[in-house]
Amino acid sequence: MCPVCWYVLSVLSTLTLTPEFGAKLFAPLSPQPRTASLLLLFILQVALAVALNLRTFLRLQPHSNGKVCLNLPNIGVKRAWDVARLQLQDTSFLEQGNAAAPTPEQVEKLKEVAGFPEDGANPECLAVLAFLYLYLSICRKQRALPSLDITVWSQLPTGAGLGSSAAYSVCMATALLTACEEIPNPRKDGESASRWTGEDLELINKWAFQGERMIHGNPSGVDNAVSTWGGVVRFQQGKISSLKRPPALRILLTNTKVPRSTKALVASVQSRLLKFPEIVSPLLTSINAISLECERMLGEMEAAPAPEHYLVLEELIDMNQHHLNALGVGHASLDQLCQVTMAHGLHSKLTGAGGGGCGITLLRPDLEQPEVEATKQALTDCGFDCWETSIGAPGISVHSAASLDAPVRQALDGL
């Protein structure tokens, strides 16, 4: 561990390109006998998640001051622990490492260590617990727990289904694994951002998933996978795989800021499926085919993206959006988003749970910037938040300070 260096990591968030509900439909629900055959169909659904280039940044500064400090300016968290006191804690309860989900007992013990009340489960609390869990687990084998200052700042809105907690976990796991020399620091002087090897990424992902489990309870694992590997990630039947060298696609990401309950929306789709199985079941099949066609297109675009590819992506976006409306997870705000972008000749769909929340708009390469700006303005005029960014971006990365934009540097430095 190098005491004079500090590492800055950035990690993408994720968003689901398509489909939103195929993989999620039955995860939280126990199957009834008459839906067993329908379940089988949906377990076979394919979904594509893509890395979103709105990033979470982590700055790790090693110390010798006997303290470990966690700063989360986005959510107003500033905590510090005496390394010596932490060292005295009995952490044998963390012996299983990253092999299985954290148990309720482990969570309770960590809450004691953190000094949280028993029922603390707000986002601030969960972020601290996830950090402590990773810190105490990963650094367990060190002779002494390291003294560190960790600051995490994100471009991502929280609670919008954009994988901000996974980005946090990936950054945290990577930072701690690097600090404990479990993985190397691949940064070579002169390059502004670098990445890790395949095995390193597997290890990062495993620990990040544990962090996600602390925060979410029963995550799918997709968010941390996308955040770790970047690009486009396919998931089906619990198996997650990365698409080779997908093209980076420019998009607008728009947050309608209309709040909604993901759980309620997933349940409403489930209930529509049970009410009209003959209508909804083929609809899900169609959505699945959209994912596969999109995957095919992205594969073709890897070699040589052509205008025709973008036209197909736009058609797929439109069809999927209509299907999501047919499933009942649309919303007037999302209709407005789609219409506003359509008035500028652009194609959009909701991403994630629907019922409000976020939408993505594809920006073809041939677009003139004034048209893009006009579209962003029109969306902002609706009261939405709008970012111009890209998808299929890199996963966990190391940066040099010089390569970061000023706002990011300020957020990480100015404490």
Add this chain to the structure above:
Amino acid sequence: MATTPQFTAGFSGAMLSEVLLLSAPGKVILHGEHAVVHGKVALAVALNLRTFLRLQPHSNGKVCLNLPNIGVKRAWDVARLQLQDTSFLEQGNAAAPTPEQVEKLKEVAGFPEDGANPECLAVLAFLYLYLSICRKQRALPSLDITVWSQLPTGAGLGSSAAYSVCMATALLTACEEIPNPRKDGESASRWTGEDLELINKWAFQGERMIHGNPSGVDNAVSTWGGVVRFQQGKISSLKRPPALRILLTNTKVPRSTKALVASVQSRLLKFPEIVSPLLTSINAISLECERMLGEMEAAPAPEHYLVLEELIDMNQHHLNALGVGHASLDQLCQVTMAHGLHSKLTGAGGGGCGITLLRPDLEQPEVEATKQALTDCGFDCWETSIGAPGISVHSAASLDAPVRQALDGL
């Protein structure tokens, strides 16, 4: 065969000494448009915007056709028509009119060879039916026929079929091939099953004159009324469907049905794995709607209407996914949704018409506000019903004043 150009005893005067008043409904597709082209089930429903026909028998040696909606007023000498060689019409209603038959009729009508505008086709269809149905009469009857419609033409609402059904019925009645079922004191009456079959067969011929290759659904709906299910050429009538109140809205955005059907076909060829299950889903919507209508026959409940509304919404999204939506239809749907009502396009899409379900519990002010909002968009909007009666006979007294005026005031 020459006869004296006079009213002869080929008629039983008692049957047709008085005016005959008929009406036939237009139609809308409730579910299944576009998917039906690919072998799926569709439901067509009789629309209670009607075409009215007034037949006045004469002894003046003339047959006159008046179509005030399209500015047509034609008359022929019965004697001259009688002299025409109509052996070319021997096959009756057994097969489609051939191009040669059409050419000969154009000569008889005095039309130029390339006449194919709506006015021309309406006259040709009339002549075809008149000369074919009345062929076996000793003398062609002298008649005044006036047809007036509440339906807009060219909007996919079955106005030509309603015309053909009225015309076939009037001529079959004039030639006593079917009885006049009107009994004194009843304001509207209908025919028996066999009569309706005959009416429908001839109406289909009239449609063939106008459209070339019609599906036969429009005339079936106009003949039998109610709800008609069709799939792969098979047409069947649903028993006693409930009448449902609706708004019918015409965006008046013109479109080509042919082009829209072709675009769906090409999307299916481009993305078979995506579009094929979508068509399956639409099929299931038609079947579920049929099931609901069957349940409602006994006792319509609020839950039934909620399901009908869900089916309307899902089908509308599917039609958008097929690519036959349009901004005007999105606007129609949004405007009605703002009033808590559910709408879908009907027919080809790309503009054209939409239907909005009116639940029985709705307050009339809400309905009026919705109509106003749609009119404010520049659309035409009618409050009417679907599942209405098919071809019907009326007494003059039972007709609304505007209808009577349109039929009388020439």
